[in-house]
Amino acid sequence: MIAPRQPSFHCKAVVICMTMANPTIIQGGMGVGVSGWRLARAVAQTGQLGVVSGTALPLVLARQLQLGDPDGDLARVLAHFPRPDLVDRIWSAYHVPGGKPTDAPFKAIPMPGLRPSEAYLDLAVLSAFAEVSLAKEGHDGRVGINLLEKIQFPTLPTLLGAMLAGVDYVLMGAGIPRTIPGVLDALARGEPAELKIDIADATDANDGLTRFDPRPYLGNPPCTLLRPQFLAIISSATLALTLARKSNGRVDGFIVEGPLAGGHNAPPRGPMVLSASGEPVYGPRDVPELPKIRDLGLPFWLAGSVAQPDKLAEARAAGAAGIQVGTAFAFCAESGLLPDLKRRVCELSRTIGALRVRTDPLASPTGFPFKVLQLLGTLSEETRVFARQRICDLGYLRQAYQRPDGTIGYRCASEPVEDYVRKGGTIEDTKGRLCLCNGLMANIGLGQLRPEGPEDALITAGDDVAHLARFLPEGADSYHAADVIRWLLGTPATA
Known part of the structure; x- marks a missing residue:
């Protein structure tokens, strides 16, 4: 349990300065924990927009x-949460002093759903x-959080937690997030x-509505949120x-993502x-028809293999505020990917044609196309996919469905085939599906340990991964987020 502490969370009304210059570079919100707080903080400290991934954060924290919170980072920022009783309850439920034994599996947490439990919320x-607080710690730069519209169950409590920490931007794709602006307005009003x-x-x-009341989390007196x-x-x-034109609140800008970007891509228009x-x-x-987007009068950023100075210049010439860069940051020293995975990919990038996405x-x-880095020892190998026992025990990509009796059930095309079919799905929909939830957790060293061994990694990256060597100093096998920023902006390194 966290040591006794004096309340140190102070709420106040905060107003965004709308004249604040837009960032030139937005760091992409990649995967589960790849765009973690260390990366977002490093980018924000350069004056650009650092972004944490909001995907599966409850699982990441638990x-x-x-693992014991060995550096004390979580204990430090959670001492500022307005509900100390809640912090102590979660700490007691999941914290293992000194870390769990290496041969022990992770404890399960409640799964997200249409009517989530209080424990999950x-x-x-x-x-x-915690994630946003750590990203914003020690500087006055801007931090955003990235969410997927397709992962709907955790959205409302995740947004509130980020807003309690003073998040500056919310980024959302993989769907049509038309109602999120109104959600932000409501939560800001408490x-x-x-x-x-x-x-x-x-x-x-x-009606398919999930409802969330922020008031139990706002402290006493209640916070006024940004x-x-x-x-x-x-x-x-x-x-x-x-x-x-049709969102239920203010949209402040767009990130225009092309099919060369990593992660989930929009499907091609028309027949597949x-x-x-x-x-x-x-x-x-x-x-994308950039003139039509520019004519809307809102700032926009281009994304998808644009991590080059000339691409940044082209984007600015087309009216963009700048670019969003993902892959170049995903493999830098501050990202959440396991160091060995980053080292291997960086080394392979020195050889033309050695990396393929x-x-x-x-x-x-x-159902969205998903970019998979072809790397030995990961789930990009068919033999590893076939050897893995299908299981859906995390549930972030589950789909809600209505049973014949009117109750709600959950199914995932990556779960055991017989289970999916029993729930009304088709065998055809299960073919070729991978368990993104477990694979992405393995990428950051938080993969589950199964009786047959640990979960394999599943790495997503944009096509630009083949060019990571441009950031590597001679003889080095790693680089930093600040190196990417300097290279893109043409800024010389400081002594």
Whole structure:
């Protein structure tokens, strides 16, 4: 349990200065824990926008506590949370002094769902608070949090936790986040918020709404929260126009992401056509119409293999405020990827053609194409995929569905095939699916230990991974976030 402490959380009204210059570079919110607080802090300290990944934060916090919080970072920032009783309860439930035995599996946590338990909500709020607080610690730079619209169940408590820590930006893609601006407005007022959840096979009688009351977390007297700026991640001018005109609140800008970016990609427009290697074929219709986006009058940033000074200049010439960069930061020293994985990838980047990224149309149970780095010893190898026992025990990509009796169930195309079919899914939908939840946790050293061995990593990256060597000093096998910033801006290194 955290040592006794004096209350040190002070709430006050905060107003965004709308004349503040937009960042030139936004660091992408990659994967589970890859864009962790150390990376976001390093980028924010340079004056650019550092971003933490908001995906599966409750799981990340619970497993970090089971590793013992060896540096005391979590204990330090959680002492500032407005509900010490909640902190103590979670600390007691998950913290293992000195860390769990290396041969012991991680303790399970509640799974997210349409009606999440109080224990899950507490963990979601606290984990986002901790991640953003650590990213903002020790500097006055700006920090954002990245969420996926397709992962809906944890969204509301995650946003509140981030806002309690003073997050400056919320970035969201992988869907149409039209109602998120209104959610941010409600939470900033300290009022209950609701979010419509996509439910397969739902009838009109099922409203699919999940509701969340922030008031139990705001302390006494209650906090007045910052309403962060909202940036929607899009791939077309049509979607930008829809969000700008039909969202239920203010949209502050766009990140225009092309198919060369890592992680989940938007599917090609029109019928899905696959190449000879089984990858989606993108064509002229998938090139965003930048003049139409520029005419909306909102700032926008370009993303997807743009981590070059000339690409930054081209983006600015097209009217963009700057660029979003993911892959170059994903493999720097401050990212959450395991050091050995980063070292191997950086070394391979020195050899032309040694690194390849496959845009897999089936890997993700969300149905979105997902970029997978082809690397030995990871789930990019079919033999490892076939050897792995299918299991869905984390549940972040589960889909809610309505049973014939009207109750809600959950299924995932990556779970055991017989389970998925029994829940109304089709065998066809299970083919080629990978367990992103467990694979991405393994990337950052928090993978589960199974009876047959540890979970394998599953690395996503953009096509730009082949060019990481540009950041590596002669003879070195690593580089820093600040090196990427300097290279992009043409700023000489300081002595």
